[in-house]
Amino acid sequence: xxxxxxxxxxxxxxxxxxxxxxxxILARCLRGLGIALRRVVxxxxxxxxxxxxxxxxxxxxxxxxTSGGIGPTHDDVTVEGVARAFGVxxxxxxxxxxxxxxxxxxxxxxxxxLHARVPEGARLVSTPDMPWPTVVMRNVWLLPGxxxxxxMKMRHVETLLGGDAPFVSFAVFTTLDESDLKPLLxxxxxxxxxxxxxxxxxxxxxxxxxxxxxxxxxxxRARAARDAFAACLPPATVVRIV
Amino acid sequence: xxxxxxxxxxxxxxxxxxxxxxxxILARCLRGLGIALRRVVxxxxxxxxxxxxxxxxxxxxxxxxTSGGIGPTHDDVTVEGVARAFGVxxxxxxxxxxxxxxxxxxxxxxxxxLHARVPEGARLVSTPDMPWPTVVMRNVWLLPGxxxxxxMKMRHVETLLGGDAPFVSFAVFTTLDESDLKPLLxxxxxxxxxxxxxxxxxxxxxxxxxxxxxxxxxxxRARAARDAFAACLPPATVVRIV
Numbered sequence: 001x002x003x004x005x006x007x008x009x010x011x012x013x014x015x016x017x018x019x020x021x022x023x024x025i026l027a028r029c030l031r032g033l034g035i036a037l038r039r040v041v042x043x044x045x046x047x048x049x050x051x052x053x054x055x056x057x058x059x060x061x062x063x064x065x066t067s068g069g070i071g072p073t074h075d076d077v078t079v080e081g082v083a084r085a086f087g088v089x090x091x092x093x094x095x096x097x098x099x100x101x102x103x104x105x106x107x108x109x110x111x112x113x114l115h116a117r118v119p120e121g122a123r124l125v126s127t128p129d130m131p132w133p134t135v136v137m138r139n140v141w142l143l144p145g146x147x148x149x150x151x152m153k154m155r156h157v158e159t160l161l162g163g164d165a166p167f168v169s170f171a172v173f174t175t176l177d178e179s180d181l182k183p184l185l186x187x188x189x190x191x192x193x194x195x196x197x198x199x200x201x202x203x204x205x206x207x208x209x210x211x212x213x214x215x216x217x218x219x220x221r222a223r224a225a226r227d228a229f230a231a232c233l234p235p236a237t238v239v240r241i242v
Numbered sequence: 243x244x245x246x247x248x249x250x251x252x253x254x255x256x257x258x259x260x261x262x263x264x265x266x267i268l269a270r271c272l273r274g275l276g277i278a279l280r281r282v283v284x285x286x287x288x289x290x291x292x293x294x295x296x297x298x299x300x301x302x303x304x305x306x307x308t309s310g311g312i313g314p315t316h317d318d319v320t321v322e323g324v325a326r327a328f329g330v331x332x333x334x335x336x337x338x339x340x341x342x343x344x345x346x347x348x349x350x351x352x353x354x355x356l357h358a359r360v361p362e363g364a365r366l367v368s369t370p371d372m373p374w375p376t377v378v379m380r381n382v383w384l385l386p387g388x389x390x391x392x393x394m395k396m397r398h399v400e401t402l403l404g405g406d407a408p409f410v411s412f413a414v415f416t417t418l419d420e421s422d423l424k425p426l427l428x429x430x431x432x433x434x435x436x437x438x439x440x441x442x443x444x445x446x447x448x449x450x451x452x453x454x455x456x457x458x459x460x461x462x463r464a465r466a467a468r469d470a471f472a473a474c475l476p477p478a479t480v481v482r483i484v
Contacts, residue, residue, distance in 0.1 A: 011440055014279045015457065016269030017411070018442075023284075027258030037256045042265075042282035045440075071420050073441040074431045111421035148445045169259070178313050179353035189316045198253055198287075199315040200260075203390045215257065 001217065002164065004030055005039040005061040007053055009068040009078055010145055013042050022067045022143070022150045029154045034164030034217060035063065045069055050081025058085065058140055063161070068145030070135075072114035082137050083119035093118045096133065127159045169215045170226040173208040173239040177201065181210060184232040192225035194218065208239040243459065244406065246272055247281040247303040249295055251310040251320055252387055255284050264309045264385070264392045271396045276406030276459065277305065287311055292323025300327065300382055305403070310387030312377075314356035324379050325361035335360045338375065369401045411457045412468040415450040415481040419443065423452060426474040434467035436460065450481040 006026055013020050023040060030037050038061065043049050050069070057064045069078030083090045096116035101108050118124075122142075124133035134156045135142040143153050174181060178201050189197055196215040202208060214226040230241050248268055255262050265282060272279050280303065285291050292311070299306045311320030325332045338358035343350050360366075364384075366375035376398045377384040385395050416423060420443050431439055438457040444450060456468040472483050 011438060011457075012442060012455070014269060014282065015409070015411070016266055016273050016279075017440075017455065019263075019266045021261075024258055024261045027256060031258050037258075038286060040256065040284035042284075044280060071441070071443060072424050073420050073427060074424075075440055109421060111424045114421075114424075146443060146445055167257070169257070178315050179351060179356075182314050182316075182353045182356075185315060196253060198259075198317055199313070200254060201313065201388060203388055213254070213259065215253075 002035045002062040002161075004035050004037050004063040004065065005041070005057040006037065007050070007057060007064060007066045008040065008042040009045060009050060009066060009081075011044050011075070013068075014044060020067075021147050022145070025147075025151055025154060026065055026067070026143075026157075029157055032166045033158065033162050034166050035161065036167075045075045045077055047077040047081040047084060050078060051084035054082050054085035054140055058138060062139060064140040065143055065157075066140065067143050067150060070115075070142055070144055072111045076114075078142060079117045079119060079135075082140055082142060085140075086119060086121070086137060088120040090117050091120045092116045093122070093124065093135075095124060096135075099132070125156055125160055127156055130155045165217055167215055167217060168219045168222050169213055170222055171214070171240075171242050172212045172226055172230050172233070173210075173241075174212070174233055175209050175237045175239060176233065177209045181212075181233070185212065185229060188225055188229045188232065191228065192221065195222050195225040197225060197229075244277045244304040244403075246277050246279050246305040246307065247283070247299040248279065249292070249299060249306060249308045250282065250284040251287060251292060251308060251323075253286050253317070255310075256286060262309075263389050264387070267389075267393055267396060268307055268309070268385075268399075271399055274408045275400065275404050276408050277403065278409075287317045287319055289319040289323040289326060292320060293326035296324050296327035296382055300380060304381060306382040307385055307399075308382065309385050309392060312357075312384055312386055314353045318356075320384060321359045321361060321377075324382055324384060327382075328361060328363070328379060330362040332359050333362045334358045335364070335366065335377075337366055338377075341374070367398055367402055369398055372397045407459055409457055409459060410461045410464050411455055412464055413456070413482075413484050414454045414468060414472050414475070415452075415483075416454070416475055417451050417479045417481060418475065419451045423454075423475070427454065427471060430467055430471045430474065433470065434463065437464050437467040439467060439471075 069076045118135050119137045122135050122137040126133040198213040200211045214222045216222040311318045360377050361379045364379040368375040440455040442453045456464045458464040
């Protein structure tokens with residue numbers, strides 16, 4: 001199973017100015033592709049920090065996705081950071097330059113051409129339905145921070161990284177609280193060590209107190225774990241099984 | 243200025259099952275206290291990974307806030323992870339045990355008492371308006387993942403960590419895009435190196451194309467940077483100054 005990590009870049013995320021929305025999009029996309037997202041790091045617009053984190057994440061994960069910092073302004077330092085992570089320089093990509101010049105025509109400026117900067121050795125990937133390319137350096141995908149564009153880029157991720165079996169997820173909703181259900185759950189956890197079992201309490205929800213989830217690549221095992229747990233519960237405490 | 247980091251713990255965050263909402267609450271709370279949030283890491287429910295990240299974050303930041311994994315079920319391994327980070331064992335805290343027994347009375351079970359587990363050497367902090375304690379191990383605050391409870395715990399953070407001057411933030415909204423405003427902005431960036439200047443493009447917003455932010459602890463400097471930039475813009479391109 002491929003393992004992925006994400007690096008969310010931007011002072012605005014850490015200052016509380018805006019809430020990141022790209023992670024959820026990426027996490028769900030990867031989930032559907034059967035790729036396990038294992039770690040997410042959120043950092044400031046600092047090329048040294050980006051370099052250090054990209055180096056570390058790229059060495060320990062099959063795939064790294066960065067979000068943010070690829071525009072033309074002074075605070076867009078992701079390309080520089082990724083280049084430093086791999087010990088290469090930033091160059092102007094000729095194919096990207098050609099596309100930008102063709103797009104802007106006579107109004108093309110040096111600022112526009114800053115979008116053609118890539119780490120030396122990077123490649124451009126695209127799909128017929130989304131021809132504007134994504135820059136990929138080794139196993140690191142450089143994605144934009146703007147949510148509308150980030151979402152569009154998921155088409156590249158899906159098309160070019162698809163192929164594995166997706167994760168499945170089952171759930172049981174119960175009126176029991178975590179302390180009451182723990183003795184029942186522990187037996188199922190011991191038997192189904194290969195299923196990712198999660199317990200999520202709700203406060204002030206009129207319908208249920210705890211949601212139990214049973215996830216994995218092996219649908220039959222995840223379903224069996226869910227059914228084994230549901231069978232342990234007093235029937236009156238079961239709100240829903242999905 | 244105090245530097246903080248956050249460790250968001252939970253398989254459900256990385257699987258895309260739920261979107262974290264605690265970070266925004268923490269980031270805004272710290273911002274108001276003049277504490278700089280520098281790094282956020284999101285990881286799975288794995289005590290070894292928690293231990294490794296807590297150790298590293300606690301050594302490089304004045305404060306660390308963990309979110310999640312402090313309930314009674316098998317996937318709640320934050321106390322264990324924090325204990326390992328500091329090379330101590332998990333013990334049952336007597337004061338916490340007393341409170342739990344007092345709260346549940348005759349219905350108190352061993353599962354309830356799992357909430358009294360703390361890393362050896364941890365302290366309990368509380369405030370008169372929020373007497374249920376928060377566990378703090380050295381510079382690491384163990385906060386719950388459930389958003390309603392996380393939000394309540396901010397009262398402990400505010401009351402017990404307040405005191406510094408808060409950050410201020412000013413902004414200019416313009417109809418220029420980033421490529422067009424970059425030459426104007428670069429001069430301001432060069433002059434106001436002590437102000438945190440950010441540029442955030444919008445797609446498909448009928449009102450403006452880019453929001454520029456000017457942040458810092460020194461209100462006069464941040465305001466001066468904003469005004470210097472606004473003065474560079476063609477007046478017709480200025481949508482709003484705040």
